Amino acid sequence: MVTLSENTLQEIEKAASKYVDRKSALMAALWAAQAEFGQLSPDVIRAVAEVIGVSNAHAQGLATYHSLYWKKPVGKYVIMLCTNIACTLMGAETLLEHLEKKLGIHEGGTTPDGRFTLQEVECIGSCGNAPAMVINETFYYDLTAEKIDGILEGLK
Amino acid sequence: MEKILLKNADVPNINDVDVYIAHGGYKSLDKIFQMGPAAVLEEVKRSGLRGRGGAWFPAGMKWQFCVEVNKFPKYLIANADEGEPATFKDRPFLEKDPHQLIEGMIVSAYAIGASKGYIYLRGEYPTGYKVLNAAIDQAYKKNLLGNNIKGTDFSFDLAVHRGAGAYICGEASALIESLEGKRGQFRVRPPYMATHGAFGMPTVVNNVETLVNVSHIINGGADWWSSIGSKDSPGPKVFGISGHLQKPGLYELPMGVTLRELIYEHGGGIKDGKELKAVIPGGVSTAMLTPEHLDIKMDVKSLQTAGSAIGSGATTVMSEDACVVHMVWRAMAFFYHESCGRCTPCREGTDWMVKILARIENGEGRMEDLKILEDVCHTIHNNCFCPLGEGAVNPVLSGLKYFRADFEEHIRTRGCPKGLRARARH
Secondary structure, rough: OOOOOOHHHHHHHHHOOOOOOHHHHHHHHHHHHHHHHHHOOHHHHHHHHHHOOOOOHHHHHHHHHOOOOOOOOOOOEEEEEEEOOOHHHOOOHHHHHHHHHHOOOOOEEEOOOOOOOEEEEOOOOOOOOOEEEEEEEEEOOOOHHHHHHHHHHOOO | OOOOOOOOOOOOOOOOHHHHHHHOOOOHHHHHHHHHOOHHHHHHHHHHHHHHOOOOEEEHHHHHOOOOOOOOOOOOEEOOOOOOOOHHHHHHHHHHOHHHHHHHHHHHHHHHHOOEEEEOOOOHHHHHHHHHHHHHHHHOOOOOOOOOOOOOOOEEEEEEEOOOOOOOHHHHHHHHHHHOOOOOOOOOOOOHHHHHHHHOOOOEEEEEEHHHHHHHHHOOOHHHHHHHEEOOOOOOEEEEEEOOOOOOOOEEEEEEOOOOHHHHHHHOEEHHHOOEEEEEOOOOOOOOOOHHHHOOOOOHHHHOOOOOOOOEEEEEEEEOOOHHHHHHHHHHHHEEEEEEEEOOOHHHHHHHHHHHHHHHHHHOOOOOHHHHHHHHHHHHHHOOHHHHHHHHHHHHHHHHHHHHHHHHHHHHHHOOOOOOOOOOOO
């Protein structure tokens, strides 16, 4: 059984006050819970569902519908590399291979030390500076393999 | 052309309400409160403003439908879900110059009679989430939002609703489902948004860039605004150009600029002096075009006549180095990933097509696959609830129309001449 922190509960209530129906705050509540727990395990989702007042099935359905809610544990740094058309044209697939090799994991995986998760993502709206990636909430543009090496070095 | 929409995007701290006001921001409010809502609506109708998210529906007409419904409260939603691949035109208004969007929303809400507003922001823009929330807080403190705005009897509340990574939520009715805490899936119409939108109330959903234009129409007048760009779809437009270009990026230009001007004048031409192979004019859901089409104007009618669409104005350029089959496969992998799974033609059709395209790219294709692809496209077309499936067929059909020889070469030579492979994706 998971208990949401006071801070998370406050954030959820603040979000709920913005709508006529508190069910609308379910997405914001999942964001808040993910910020607290780092992922949305079935137990965390169940706790959120109770606070919002929807069925567990509804909340699970919503959480699994979206690609930015993590349903399994992720690393300290989540590398989201865009491989949609503009980035692929500019060489993103080579960078994906480079990252897989460098980190020793496949796309979707997490390094054994729990530092990095590598995630291939759809367009992140950075097409004018492709290829691009996001690590946690920071955007990195005009990437090359060397540039990526430097960025990861700085995160250690 | 002098910049209108992106004029202040690079002014330091333009996200601060005082800096924005010092640069002439929020002055359209004084004007609209003198004009009254009906005159504001009339001005926007007269301007010919059309929705810049991709459908290009006349904004004034959309508002009119909502105005005519006698049910309150009414909602105005800014569609900031910007998910169409290769589209990045709304980011400046979400991350740098947020008050321009807020001002446009206040003016629009006044014309519509909406008292509640949301900005539905895609989850991929965390900076926008912080910037917009801070800007909204400031606007409340200045009484530009909230009750009795600037001492008038007009009240408007605004909040940000953050998405979490689902392309389909950019479709207006799916967006509203998502706003209501449900999975973003299409609503069958009728009833229409104008009568039964968010929380069952009359609702207008407009793209960010559409709303941003509104205060400029009020400040400069409809005549001035519609003197810019094409007659059929007037006004300034932020074009996002990407792919194999010397200078990719965002360019604010009048509607009706030609593809040639966009690519060679503004984009600096093809990267490394290569030859142009193909161009996607308006986002992945729009049909590819070829060098033959370079003199086509970027406006609604011209691109429609050419068998494509202006979409979001996100133009992606492929040089001779690109493999069209690979790009069509990657586009389909996107549609398959994003299909909400509700209607069969889209759910199954994108699944079939991504598999067939992958085997062609990987040298396991058969000539009859091309016929199967076309058949699947025709089964999807006109048989889906929403535009996602409809959009998914465009890269395939246009690819087969203009670059059939490339598909055949993959099949004949058992592989990709550029040495690329379609990866297994999940």
